Amino acid sequence: MRIVHSFVDSEAAVEAPTWEVRRSAVFPLDWIIEDVDCAQTPYETAFFRHWGEDDLINWERDLVPTLDQFKILATCPELLCAWDYIVGTHSISRVADVRNQYRSIAPEDGYADAVGLGFVKISQVFQTQWPRGAMSLRQGHPWADFDGRLMTWTHAQGLRWHVHRPLIPHTKYSVLKEG
Ligand SMILES: [Zn+2]
Numbered sequence: 001m002r003i004v005h006s007f008v009d010s011e012a013a014v015e016a017p018t019w020e021v022r023r024s025a026v027f028p029l030d031w032i033i034e035d036v037d038c039a040q041t042p043y044e045t046a047f048f049r050h051w052g053e054d055d056l057i058n059w060e061r062d063l064v065p066t067l068d069q070f071k072i073l074a075t076c077p078e079l080l081c082a083w084d085y086i087v088g089t090h091s092i093s094r095v096a097d098v099r100n101q102y103r104s105i106a107p108e109d110g111y112a113d114a115v116g117l118g119f120v121k122i123s124q125v126f127q128t129q130w131p132r133g134a135m136s137l138r139q140g141h142p143w144a145d146f147d148g149r150l151m152t153w154t155h156a157q158g159l160r161w162h163v164h165r166p167l168i169p170h171t172k173y174s175v176l177k178e179g
Contacts, residue, residue: 001031001074002054004046007061008038014172017064025067031074044146052127062172063118069168073121078162080126080154082115085170092116093163096155111160114151119168120161130157 005022007015027033032054036046047058057073059065063085073081084093093112094102105112154161 001028001057002050003027003031003033003057003059003070004036005033005059005061006036006038006043006046011061015061017169017171018059018061021064021066025070027067027070047146052124055124056122056127058117058120058122060118062170064169064171065119066168069119069164072164073119076121076162076164078121079123080159081121081162081164082112082117083119083164083168084166085116085118085168086173087116087170088173091167092118093161105163107165110163112163113155113160115147115161115163117147117150118170 005018007018022033022035034046036043047056050056055074057070063083065083069083073083082093084091086092091104092115093105093109094114095105095109095111096102096113102114
């Protein structure tokens, strides 16, 4: 398992709970954890740097999972998994209707057509089947619309994401609300 943990040093309050997990959790010894300073390495460069080499968990700077939740993602047999969280007032897991209108999924729904990439598992099998070249990602492009571009691509292939719950904390939003 390879974990890509991306961070931006300038927003310490948002990232502190995530760093607490990073520093205190005792991850399995054979997991590789990369802490990626996005001021030095663009997020999507880190995301694809070792594409195809191992199962990947992408862990963004403001998501606060438990160690058990890492292990659940790591051992789930599904090819694409996302742990659910809230942006604003809505789940980041969405399903599309026949007109490609998206809505957030209900708590009992187990699969989504689109998810946020905050805390996802992308299996090596999936990576091998759909190599980087098929994604047509623009290197160096700002990460703001990276989720959307990847979801557009997986949805076009008819692929769905397995959604894990309960919701995990998304500190960016709790910090903003407190401010
Ligand atoms: Zn899963």
